[in-house]
Every structure is written in structure tokens, then in C-alpha cells.
Amino acid sequence: QVQLQESGPGLVKPSQTLSLTCTVSGGSISHGDYYWTWIRQPPGKGLEWIGYIYHSGTIYYNPSLKSRPTISLETSKNQFSLKLSSVTAADTALYYCATYVDSGFFENWGQGTLVTVSS
Amino acid sequence: QSVLTQPPSVSGAPGQRVTISCAGSSSNIGAGYDVHWYQQLPETAPKVLIHSNSARPSGVPDRFSGSKSGTSASLAITGLQVEDEADYYCQSYDNSLSGVVFGGGTKLTVL
Numbered sequence: 001q002v003q004l005q006e007s008g009p010g011l012v013k014p015s016q017t018l019s020l021t022c023t024v025s026g027g028s029i030s031h032g033d034y035y036w037t038w039i040r041q042p043p044g045k046g047l048e049w050i051g052y053i054y055h056s057g058t059i060y061y062n063p064s065l066k067s068r069p070t071i072s073l074e075t076s077k078n079q080f081s082l083k084l085s086s087v088t089a090a091d092t093a094l095y096y097c098a099t100y101v102d103s104g105f106f107e108n109w110g111q112g113t114l115v116t117v118s119s
Numbered sequence: 120q121s122v123l124t125q126p127p128s129v130s131g132a133p134g135q136r137v138t139i140s141c142a143g144s145s146s147n148i149g150a151g152y153d154v155h156w157y158q159q160l161p162e163t164a165p166k167v168l169i170h171s172n173s174a175r176p177s178g179v180p181d182r183f184s185g186s187k188s189g190t191s192a193s194l195a196i197t198g199l200q201v202e203d204e205a206d207y208y209c210q211s212y213d214n215s216l217s218g219v220v221f222g223g224g225t226k227l228t229v230l
Contacts (some may be wrong), residue, residue, distance in 0.1 A: 046121060047157075047208055063217075100219075104155065104211075104219075106165070106167065
């Protein structure tokens with residue numbers, strides 16, 4: 001069973017770049033079992049898919065986020081990361097990393113990390 | 120405004136049956152993409168409850184069932200228990216948006 005753990009700063013200033021890392025255990029991000037995914041949930045609101053990356057490097061992003069997110073793999077550390085540029089208060093959310101399977105659902109989830117955008 | 124539409128809340132008494140609907144369109148559920156359901160207990164990460172329209176992962180009680188028809192899907196919970204109080208989300212894929220989409224979530228209250 002793959003386990004995921006998010007980490008990163010809990011506070012980011014407006015207009016800056018949010019950076020988060022997801023550490024994977026119980027499986028290798030170099031294998032083609034999953035799409036490595038970021039999802040967020042603003043306080044008291046619903047879930048929003050941010051994007052995912054395959055072990056080959058193929059990446060898909062939520063078009064509604066324009067060109068702000070960047071997802072990458074750090075295979076030597078068995079981690080993947082999210083960078084979200086030009087953040088505003090609307091980007092304040094609980095950020096989850098997760099695994100997406102070929103059947104089209106998110107099988108494993110991290111516990112989530114809260115990121116607040118505020119000066 | 121979510122691409123998939125769910126009722127904001129539903130409620131039922133212990134032992135009763137409730138259903139949660141998930142309405143989509145011809146570019147997602149109606150295009151043949153599977154629907155998946157997640158349960159989010161308070162202060163926890165979502166957990167897959169039903170995948171591929173009606174499949175239950177191991178460990179999920181058979182009180183939970185899913186179905187899909189046309190451009191919509193539904194989650195049924197029978198024999199309601201207090202511990203079922205949670206938020207429930209449907210999820211699918213949308214080919215006009217080229218991405219994964221979620222419903223807005225439904226809060227289940229067990230009276």
C-alpha cells in the first residue's frame with residue numbers, strides 16, 4: 001500500500017510561489033502504477049484537481065489554473081512536487097497529494113497540508 | 120460552480136436509506152466516463168468509497184452502492200449509521216475540459 005506525505009511552508013505571501021513536496025513510501029514513483037497527483041480543498045469547500053504526472057514525465061494540468069502550476073518528479077528521493085506561481089488568497093487551501101490509477105480514480109491520499117496565502 | 124452537480128446536503132435517521140445524486144453532462148458521465156465516489160470524514164482526507172460506478176474497494180461495507188445511468192450517477196447508503204456522517208464527493212473525467220472533475224460535495228447528516 002502506497003503511503004503519501006505532504007510537506008512545505010504553511011504560509012506564503014501573495015504573488016509568490018507556493019512549493020510543496022510529496023514523499024512516497026511503499027512504492028516507486030519510477031514505476032508505471034500511478035499518476036502522481038495534486039488536489040486541493042479550500043477551507044469549507046470542495047475538491048479541485050490541480051494536475052498529475054506519470055513516471056514518463058507526461059503531465060496534465062487543470063486548464064482552469066492557467067499556466068500557474070508545475071508538477072515534477074524527484075525520482076532519486078521518491079518524491080514529487082508542486083509549484084504554484086502568483087498565488088492569491090484564493091489559493092489558500094488544504095493541499096493533498098494522491099495516486100490516480102488507470103481506472104480513473106484516486107486510490108491513495110496523503111493527509112493533506114494547509115497552505116495559507118497572506119501577507 | 121462544479122461541473123458535476125450534487126445536492127449540498129442530505130439527511131436520514133439511523134437504519135434508513137439515503138441516496139446522493141451526481142448530475143453530469145454529455146462531456147463527462149454521458150460520454151461514458153466512469154463515476155467514482157469518495158467519503159470524507161471530518162478532519163480527514165477523502166477515501167475512495169465506490170470506484171468505476173459500482174465497485175467497492177475491499178473493506179467498504181456493502182451498505183454502500185453506486186449506480187450510473189445516462190448523464191447521472193447515484194450513491195446509495197442503506198442501514199444508515201452515525202459513523203456515516205461525512206461529506207461525499209463524486210468524480211469523473213470531462214473531455215471538453217480535458218481533466219478530472221469533482222462534484223461540489225454532499226454533507227450527510229444522520230439524525
